[in-house]
Amino acid sequence: MTQPKHIAEGETAEQHAAFEARIRNGEKIEPGDWMPAEYRRQLIRMISQHAHSEVVGMLPEGEWIDKAPTLKRKTILMAKVQDEAGHGQYLYHAAETLGATREEMIEALLTRRAKYSSIFNYPTMNWADVGMIGWLVDGAAIKNQTMLAGCSYGPYSRAMVRICSEETFHHKQGKEMIVLYAQGTPEQRQMAQDALNRWWWPALMMLGPHDADSPNTGVLSQWGIKLKTNDEVRQEFLNEHAPELLEAGLTIPDPDLHQDADGNWKHGPIQWDEFWAVIRGERGLGNERLATRQAAQDEGAWVREALEAYMNRAAKGEAAD
Ligand code: FAQ
Numbered sequence: 001m002t003q004p005k006h007i008a009e010g011e012t013a014e015q016h017a018a019f020e021a022r023i024r025n026g027e028k029i030e031p032g033d034w035m036p037a038e039y040r041r042q043l044i045r046m047i048s049q050h051a052h053s054e055v056v057g058m059l060p061e062g063e064w065i066d067k068a069p070t071l072k073r074k075t076i077l078m079a080k081v082q083d084e085a086g087h088g089q090y091l092y093h094a095a096e097t098l099g100a101t102r103e104e105m106i107e108a109l110l111t112r113r114a115k116y117s118s119i120f121n122y123p124t125m126n127w128a129d130v131g132m133i134g135w136l137v138d139g140a141a142i143k144n145q146t147m148l149a150g151c152s153y154g155p156y157s158r159a160m161v162r163i164c165s166e167e168t169f170h171h172k173q174g175k176e177m178i179v180l181y182a183q184g185t186p187e188q189r190q191m192a193q194d195a196l197n198r199w200w201w202p203a204l205m206m207l208g209p210h211d212a213d214s215p216n217t218g219v220l221s222q223w224g225i226k227l228k229t230n231d232e233v234r235q236e237f238l239n240e241h242a243p244e245l246l247e248a249g250l251t252i253p254d255p256d257l258h259q260d261a262d263g264n265w266k267h268g269p270i271q272w273d274e275f276w277a278v279i280r281g282e283r284g285l286g287n288e289r290l291a292t293r294q295a296a297q298d299e300g301a302w303v304r305e306a307l308e309a310y311m312n313r314a315a316k317g318e319a320a321d
Pocket residue numbers: 045046049050051053054057058084115116117118119133137138141144205206207208209213214215216217220230279
């Protein structure tokens with residue numbers, strides 16, 4: 001048996017061993033169950049950052065709702081952006097089951113103590129970016145989230161099952177749009193290609209640093225939260241998307257891209273300096289994204305106050321219908 005790691009003060013090796021045995025047996029850990037403090041901390045970190053990503057992720061595409069080229073595309077995009085808000089809600093609730101409050105999580109986002117996905121700090125320059133986000137960003141998210149649907153924490157795993165089915169629709173609508181444009185007029189083909197040039201590398205990066213540079217993967221794998229490493233998920237994404245993009249007639253902006261003898265597609269070097277700079281808000285739209293979230297928080301204060309007043313009156317049996 002592996003020596004249990006991350007034993008916090010007040011926890012015993014026996015408790016850890018019993019906990020890990022449950023995970024090995026494929027049992028789900030539920031909110032009231034005993035769990036190591038580090039398991040709880042890692043899950044709150046990851047689930048809250050995932051929730052923030054879904055909510056901030058509404059911004060790049062949301063900008064295009066009133067510019068959609070047809071009513072059908074507008075309706076699809078509105079539904080997609082609303083879905084992302086719903087995903088944020090499921091995920092905040094999942095994190096709340098671990099004892100994190102909504103206020104603490106939002107505060108951590110707005111003060112940059114919590115991250116959100118790097119991908120949403122890139123700008124959407126034209127309509128084809130909406131389709132490319134669906135195809136590549138939702139495509140990468142699904143690979144990651146299908147894996148997380150099998151994770152050891154019950155509420156997160158169940159939220160992922162529901163979210164993945166909606167993301168699958170998002171992925172299909174993006175692919176359908178880009179394949180259509182890639183076969184369209186020269187202008188449409190160019191729009192699709194430009195969008196691919198902008199989103200290809202950020203989509204590869206969003207799956208996280210290489211395994212050797214990923215400090216959290218070890219413990220997350222040990223406790224059945226991550227069932228695959230960042231590089232394994234990235235490989236799955238590449239193997240599905242590289243041939244499909246090429247088949248659509250698009251050029252992937254990577255001169256080193258090739259398929260190896262085992263059939264795996266291999267990418268060239270990723271610019272990790274760009275990834276970290278984007279996360280820190282030194283490149284891309286990080287500062288604008290957080291300012292938008294802060295404004296939404298400020299403008300929503302009266303709703304939270306009214307709700308709290310209502311709940312207080314309801315608790316005393318005074319609230320009207
Ligand atoms: N951006 O040790 P690792 C979506 C951070 S949802 C920013 O490898 P881990 C839906 C990481 O937090 C997309 N930071 O970390 C949608 C850690 O920093 P910390 C979001 C990143 O947790 C589609 C540090 O680097 N999905 O797209 C990123 O083991 C379209 C070291 O990294 C999720 O959140 C990044 N890309 O693995 C919505 C899924 N990558 O926290 C709208 C859940 C890494 O120690 C439109 N999360 N970092 O300060 C996960 O699966 C994992 O957290 C990973 C990172 C795989 C993201």
